Amino acid sequence: MSTSTTLEAPKTGTWDGGNEPLKASYGKLMMWFFLLSDAFTFGALLIVYGLSRHSHLPYTGSPDDFTFSTEWWPIPEKVFNAFPGFHGVDLPLAFVALMTMILILSSVTMVLAVEAGHRMDKNDVQKWLMWTILFGGIFLGCQAWEWAHFISGTDEGMLLADGTRIFGANLTMNQYGPPLFADLFFFITGFHGTHVFSGVVLLVMVFINTVNGVYHKRGHYEMVEKVGLYWHFVDLVWVFVFTFFYLI
Amino acid sequence: MSSTDISLNKDVHHAHDEHDHHHDQNFFEKYIFSQDHKVIAKQFLFAGIFWGFVGGFLSIIFRLQLGWPEATFTFLEPILGNWIVNGKLDPEFYLALVTMHGTIMVFFVLTAGLSGTFSNFLIPLQIGARDMASGFMNMLSFWIFFLASVIMFISLFIETGPAGGGWTVYPPLSALPQAISGSAMGMTLWLVSMALFIVSQLLGGVNYITTVINLRTKGMSMTKLPLTIWAFFLTAILGLLSFPVLFSAALLLIFDRSFGTSFYLSDIYIAGEALAHTGGSAILFQHLFWFLGHPEVYIVILPTFGIVSEVIATNSRKPIFGYRAMIGSMLGISLLSFVVWAHHMFVTGMNPFLGSVFMFLTLIIAVPSAVKVFNWLATLWRGNIRFTTAMMFAIAFVSLFISGGLTGIILGNSALDIQLHDTYFVIAHFHLVMGAAAFFGMFCGIYHWFPKMFGRMMDEKLGFVHFWLTFLSAYLVFMPMHYIGIAGFPRRYYSWTGFDAFNTFTDLNSFISIAAIMGFAAQLIFLFNFIYSIFKGRRATANPWHSNTLEWTTPVNPGHGNWPGEIPTVYRWPYDYSKPGAAEDYIPQNVPFSQTQSSNLPYERDLE
Ligand code: HEM
Ligand SMILES: [Cu+2]
Numbered sequence: 001m002s003t004s005t006t007l008e009a010p011k012t013g014t015w016d017g018g019n020e021p022l023k024a025s026y027g028k029l030m031m032w033f034f035l036l037s038d039a040f041t042f043g044a045l046l047i048v049y050g051l052s053r054h055s056h057l058p059y060t061g062s063p064d065d066f067t068f069s070t071e072w073w074p075i076p077e078k079v080f081n082a083f084p085g086f087h088g089v090d091l092p093l094a095f096v097a098l099m100t101m102i103l104i105l106s107s108v109t110m111v112l113a114v115e116a117g118h119r120m121d122k123n124d125v126q127k128w129l130m131w132t133i134l135f136g137g138i139f140l141g142c143q144a145w146e147w148a149h150f151i152s153g154t155d156e157g158m159l160l161a162d163g164t165r166i167f168g169a170n171l172t173m174n175q176y177g178p179p180l181f182a183d184l185f186f187f188i189t190g191f192h193g194t195h196v197f198s199g200v201v202l203l204v205m206v207f208i209n210t211v212n213g214v215y216h217k218r219g220h221y222e223m224v225e226k227v228g229l230y231w232h233f234v235d236l237v238w239v240f241v242f243t244f245f246y247l248i
Numbered sequence: 249m250s251s252t253d254i255s256l257n258k259d260v261h262h263a264h265d266e267h268d269h270h271h272d273q274n275f276f277e278k279y280i281f282s283q284d285h286k287v288i289a290k291q292f293l294f295a296g297i298f299w300g301f302v303g304g305f306l307s308i309i310f311r312l313q314l315g316w317p318e319a320t321f322t323f324l325e326p327i328l329g330n331w332i333v334n335g336k337l338d339p340e341f342y343l344a345l346v347t348m349h350g351t352i353m354v355f356f357v358l359t360a361g362l363s364g365t366f367s368n369f370l371i372p373l374q375i376g377a378r379d380m381a382s383g384f385m386n387m388l389s390f391w392i393f394f395l396a397s398v399i400m401f402i403s404l405f406i407e408t409g410p411a412g413g414g415w416t417v418y419p420p421l422s423a424l425p426q427a428i429s430g431s432a433m434g435m436t437l438w439l440v441s442m443a444l445f446i447v448s449q450l451l452g453g454v455n456y457i458t459t460v461i462n463l464r465t466k467g468m469s470m471t472k473l474p475l476t477i478w479a480f481f482l483t484a485i486l487g488l489l490s491f492p493v494l495f496s497a498a499l500l501l502i503f504d505r506s507f508g509t510s511f512y513l514s515d516i517y518i519a520g521e522a523l524a525h526t527g528g529s530a531i532l533f534q535h536l537f538w539f540l541g542h543p544e545v546y547i548v549i550l551p552t553f554g555i556v557s558e559v560i561a562t563n564s565r566k567p568i569f570g571y572r573a574m575i576g577s578m579l580g581i582s583l584l585s586f587v588v589w590a591h592h593m594f595v596t597g598m599n600p601f602l603g604s605v606f607m608f609l610t611l612i613i614a615v616p617s618a619v620k621v622f623n624w625l626a627t628l629w630r631g632n633i634r635f636t637t638a639m640m641f642a643i644a645f646v647s648l649f650i651s652g653g654l655t656g657i658i659l660g661n662s663a664l665d666i667q668l669h670d671t672y673f674v675i676a677h678f679h680l681v682m683g684a685a686a687f688f689g690m691f692c693g694i695y696h697w698f699p700k701m702f703g704r705m706m707d708e709k710l711g712f713v714h715f716w717l718t719f720l721s722a723y724l725v726f727m728p729m730h731y732i733g734i735a736g737f738p739r740r741y742y743s744w745t746g747f748d749a750f751n752t753f754t755d756l757n758s759f760i761s762i763a764a765i766m767g768f769a770a771q772l773i774f775l776f777n778f779i780y781s782i783f784k785g786r787r788a789t790a791n792p793w794h795s796n797t798l799e800w801t802t803p804v805n806p807g808h809g810n811w812p813g814e815i816p817t818v819y820r821w822p823y824d825y826s827k828p829g830a831a832e833d834y835i836p837q838n839v840p841f842s843q844t845q846s847s848n849l850p851y852e853r854d855l856e
Contacts, residue, residue, distance in 0.1 A: 010467025010817050017376075017818065018466030026381035029458040037450055037488045044496035044536055048511065051532055070526075172508040172524060180527040183509040187500070 031226045035233045038195075042237050045191065049184050049244050056178055068158040074177040076246045082149050096246050099142040100238065103196075106135030107235045114228045117221025122210065125221060129207045132231065136200040143193050150176075150185065185245065192241050195234045202227045273808075281391075283383030284808050288390050289369035290701060293694070295397060296361020297775070300687075302401075303352035304768050310345045313337045315761025317745045317754075331409070342742040343412040344430045348404065350415030351438070355445060356400070358548040358686045360393050363487075366551055366693050367456050367480040369701065373799035374474050376465025376816055378809045381458045389451035396444035403437035411438035414740060416541065419512040419533050423504045426518055436505065439498050446491045446498075453491075456484040465798070467818035471575075472837065474797050474822040475568065478575050479554025482582045483547050489586070490543035497536035504528070531596055538589035545682050546585045549649075552689020553578060553620060556642045559696050560624055562795045563639035564631025565833050567823035570623040577616035577623075584613050594662045595669045603662040610660040617653055621646060632826065632833070636793070637711030638696035644719050645688040651723075652681025655730065670740075673733025676726045684722040691718075691774070698778075699792050703805040704785030710777040714770055721767030728756050794834045796822045801838055 014021050022029065059072040066078050077092035084095070109131040116124030153168025158175040160166060166175050174182035206227050215221045282288060309328070312321060320335030321328075331341040368386065372379055380386045403410040412430015413422035417438065425432045460481045464473075503509040504525075512533045513525035561568040568574060590598060590606040624646045633639065655677040659665050668674060691714075698706045732753050737744065744750045791800035799806075801816050816838035824835040830847035841852050 010819055011469065012466075013469070015470050016466070017464035017468035017472075020462050022461060024462075026458045026462045029461060030382065030385075030454045033454045033457055033488060034450070037454075037492045040489050041492035041496050044493040044539070045500075048496070048500065048532060048536070051529070052511070052527070055529060056527065171503070178527045180510055183503070183511060187503060187509070187511075191499075 025222065027222065027226055028229070031229045035229065038233070039237075042192075042240070045188050046240060046244055049188060052180050052184060056180070068176050070158075070174075070178050072177065073181060076248075079150075079176045080146075080246060082154075084145055088155070093246055095142070095146065096242065099139055099146070100242055102135050102142065103139050103235050103238055106132050106139065107232055109135065110228045110231045114221070114225050117215070117224045120216070120221070122213065122216050125210050125215075125224060126207070129203060129210060129224070133200060133203045133207060136196060136203065136231075140193065140196055140200065143189065143196075147186075147189075150182075188241060189245070192234070192237060195237070199227070199231050199234050202230065281387060283379070283387045285368045285372050285380045285383070285386060286701070286806065286810075288386050289365050291390050292361060292364030292368060292393070293701075295394065296357050296365060296690075297778070299352050299356040299361060299397070301771070301775070302404075303349050303357060304771060306345050306349040306352070308765060308768050309337070310342055310349070311761040311764045313342060313742065314744075315758040317743060317757075337742075339742040340412055340429050341409055343414075343428070343740065344409045344434065346740055347412050347414050347417075347430065348400075348410050351400070351411070351442075353683065354415060354544065354548065355442070356397065358682070358690070359449070359487075359544070360445070362548065362551050362686065362690050362693075363456075363480065363483055364390070364393065364452065365690075366476070366555060366697075367452070367484065369697065370476055370799065371456055371459050371480055372463070373700070373802065373806070373810060374477055374797050375460060375463060375468055376798050376818065377459060377463035378811075378815070380455050381463060382455055385451050386455050389448045389455065392444050392448035392451065396441045396448060399437050399441040399444065403434045403441070406433050406437070408432040408434055410434040416534075416537055417501070418537070419501060419504065419530050420516055423501060423512055424516070424518065424523075425505065431505075436502075439502050439505075443495065443498055446495045449487050449491050453484040453488045456480055457488065465815050465818055468837075471572070472818055472821045474554075475557040475571070475574055475578075476551075476554035476797075478578060479550045479552075479557075482578050483550040486543045486547050486550070486582055486585065490540040490547075493536055494540035497533055497540070500536075501533065531593070534593050534596060535589070538592045539586075541592065542589040543582075543585045545678070546581060548682055548686045549689075550578065550582070552645065552686050552692070555689050555693040555696070556624065556645045557627075558797070559638050559642040559692050560627050560646075561823050561825060562696075562793050563634045563636055563642070564627050565634070565825045566627055566631045567825055568623065569626035569629075570619070571821065571823060573619055574623055577619040580616040581613060584609065584616070588613065591660055591662075591665070594665045600662070607660055607662045611657060614653070614657050614660075617649075621650055621653075636695070637706065637708055637715055638692045640712075640715045640719075641688045641692035641695065644715070644722075645685050645692060648680050648685040648688060648722065652677055652679070652685060656681060667736070668733060670738055671733040672729040672737045672739055675739050676729035676733055679726050679729075680722070684726065688718075688722075691715075694778070696793070697799075698781065698785075699788035699804075700799055700802070700806070702782050702785070703788055704781050705788050705792065706781040706785060707777050710773055714773045714777065717770035717773070718767060721763045721770065724763035725760050725767060728760055732756060791836075794832070796824060796834050796836045798837055801836060 010016065010018075012018070024032070053073055056073045057071060059066060059075055063075060063078075066075055068074060068078075080096055081090050081092045082095065083089065083091045109128045113125050113128035113132060116128055151168050151170060153166075153175050157165040157167035166173055168175055169182035169185075171179075171183055171186060173179055176182065206223055209215060209223065210221075215223060279287060282291075309324070312319075312324075321332055321337060322335040325332045328337075328341075331338045368380070371377070400410075408429040410430065411417065411422070411434045412428055413435065417435070421427050422431050422435055425435070460473075460477060500509075500511040504511050504513055508524075510525040510528040512530050513523070513528045514530075516523045516525060557568055557574060588606060588610045590602065591610040594603050594606075628643070655673065659668055659674060659677055695706055695711055698704070732750075735749070735753070737750055737753060745754075788804055790802070790804050793800075798816055798818070802810050803812060818837045819840045820835065820837055822837050824830070826833045827835060827844075827847045830844060835844055835847070841848055
């Protein structure tokens with residue numbers, strides 16, 4: 001009985017309770033688990049995309065002869081080839097590449113904001129949040145343009161069997177290919193856009209709190225970190241959406 | 249890091265202060281918009297019981313139709329109004345009844361009512377926490393569920409009736425409002441309500457998971473957790489990963505219904521007229537639905553696995569047999585539950601090879617399930633059994649789970665399923681293994697933890713009557729269904745007397761209906777017992793079942809913050825029952841080994 005002091009002590013290993021085994025506060029854990037769950041939401045949608053696409057015929061001719069038809073799934077480069085201010089010029093995927101760059105840039109500024117938070121540097125947090133909000137906003141603006149263009153269509157439109165032409169796309173008809181292509185485009189990029197928009201709203205709220213010194217008084221910028229996790233996730237999802245819609 | 253600790257402690261102290269001073273909470277904060285996990289648990293329990301009676305009542309109406317297909321039901325007109333036409337039940341209303349019965353029972357009672365009650369109540373109490381990680385989100389989870397409930401309830405009363413496409417809401421039926429009246433407004437409300445329901449589940453789920461990870465008290469390692477906590481933890485993870493897929497599926501269905509998209513629709517004619525939808529796939533919805541749907545059945549049953557393990561060990565006065573095997577089998581079941589969904593779709597024209605893959609994976613689930621059953625039986629074996637009401641429900645649970653599980657193995661064979669799919673055999677299977685078993689698990693939990701919830705005991709004699717009537721009627725209702733199911737009797741048919749093949753089953757169907765009515769009536773005994781005991785029951789002691797887990801170390805009526813003093817520290821696993829050499833036949837988890845030197849096992853000497 002020489003060790004009478006350790007006698008009453010419970011174990012203290014990583015998973016033995018009374019601590020945070022994953023070295024993360026409950027708030028951060030919650031964000032992680034929410035994102036895991038959201039990943040399944042997007043996963044389901046992208047699988048719907050994959051299966052829908054698989055059940056339609058691909059275009060088999062040479063790319064130069066490609067025309068829009070409901071018979072086959074369109075080639076992405078032929079659909080997404082417009083750029084604001086360059087009407088009629090064929091710039092395949094240029095605009096979406098720019099959008100993607102902007103979003104990735106916003107992730108970088110987000111990282112800097114979180115890092116500034118660790119240093120408790122209020123001004124830097126403010127500055128980098130501001131940039132992130134700006135890039136997020138620009139991304140949404142670009143998406144709005146992309147949608148507008150997709151909806152109004154090209155000059156040629158699609159020639160139907162009865163000789164008429166349709167222009168642009170909406171949820172029931174689509175000049176670029178099968179209606180489902182447009183349905184999926186609107187739904188999935190729209191769903192992602194809603195996520196980006198919520199992210200921007202969250203960022204604005206966090207920004208206001210930062211300016212008011214709420215986090216400084218609290219002694220930590222964990223809220224910035226949590227929103228940061230969300231923001232990176234939304235960016236990551238975009239990479240997948242981008243790959244599905246624009247690359248394959 | 250350290251900063252977060254501070255904020256956490258602050259919360260805790262706050263809760264603690266409130267408990268000490270007893271004044272600054274008004275009625276609303278205390279009972280309505282409470283953030284106390286125990287109050288939220290009771291809110292879920294009351295809502296669950298309410299929905300249980302609604303769902304049960306609906307089933308009695310359609311059992312009347314099935315049991316006495318020639319009878320007229322004019323006497324139901326006062327309740328059902330225009331759904332009774334010339335004394336006959338409206339056929340579309342029949343479909344709405346089975347749909348709502350399924351939806352209510354699976355989601356509102358056995359998911360929200362069960363997990364909502366016991367995860368909320370037991371997680372903080374059994375892991376030694378003052379409350380859930382986020383009390384606010386927990387409260388939000390209940391109130392969003394409440395909103396979902398209100399919408400679902402309203403849908404019962406609208407003119408075109410509630411949703412009628414089956415609880416699985418397969419399109420195209422559910423996607424086309426012009427197809428049946430049950431796909432009109434009622435279906436829209438169904439989808440809205442379920443979307444809210446999913447949000448509520450996710451809020452609850454992330455809370456349960458983070459609480460178990462971060463708020464275990466000192467010494468409560470993962471292998472000292474009661475099996476209930478493991479079960480709730482895995483249930484929450486299943487929900488977190490499968491419900492979002494249903495969410496996606498439901499959103500797409502909403503678009504198909506309301507905005508003209510064609511995700512699930514293609515080549516459809518209604519009344520000779522072609523619809524514009526092209527390119528979609530109805531089978532796609534089934535894949536998405538069952539990717540949730542199969543894990544969902546385990547979301548329903550896993551919590552009761554935990555509850556039953558706990559109650560059987562306590563009332564056998566024996567350690568649970570194979571504690572780690574129990575955890576392992578639950579992990580195995582959880583993993584497998586994500587890769588078997590297509591066994592609900594064997595007859596959708598799936599590639600037979602793919603069918604065999606899913607068949608193989610499905611049948612593997614029988615292994616961990618059998619491990620669990622074996623362990624429960626081995627725990628009971630030569631135990632010092634106390635037949636409390638909770639214990640009887642627990643034992644009956646094992647029985648029902650075996651009976652229903654065996655037919656699962658039959659259905660899991662893709663070749664046999666061709667004959668049995670969409671017959672009453674399937675109904676019998678899942679009502680025994682999921683419906684009845686999960687209800688028994690829930691009753692088991694209510695009878696067992698009632699003293700901690702309300703500080704009083706439920707009446708054992710009434711419990712005894714309730715148990716036997718329920719147990720008998722469960723078997724009397726569902727056993728004959730296997731028989732008519734093998735004969736090919738199809739599910740979801742309003743009228744079957746027109747088929748020569750099924751006319752011979754009139755007596756059997758009436759018999760089932762009588763047993764069902766008896767079972768429903770027995771629940772009124774429970775309801776009386778429950779309400780009466782809340783107010784007038786015998787007063788409970790702090791640990792009436794002589795149980796080891798931490799919730800029984802709290803006062804009879806634990807306040808906000810659960811333990812008046814410090815949170816207990818944990819030294820041992822929760823199943824030290826009838827340990828040789830011990831003074832009593834139970835040693836609570838918070839008793840250090842130094843105090844039990846007479847009973848410590850050789851390796852535990854090191855821990856002294
Ligand atoms: C040995 C384990 C099990 C196997 C092999 C199994 C197999 C199956 C199969 C193949 C079906 C589809 C039948 C059909 O529609 O033709 C089915 C239906 C069902 N099973 Fe199981 N099952 C098992 C355990 C369970 C458990 C534990 C639950 C719930 C707790 C459950 C709940 C259900 C439900 C709800 C349905 C019917 C859903 C519907 O069509 O409405 N099963 N089961
Ligand atoms: Cu299944």
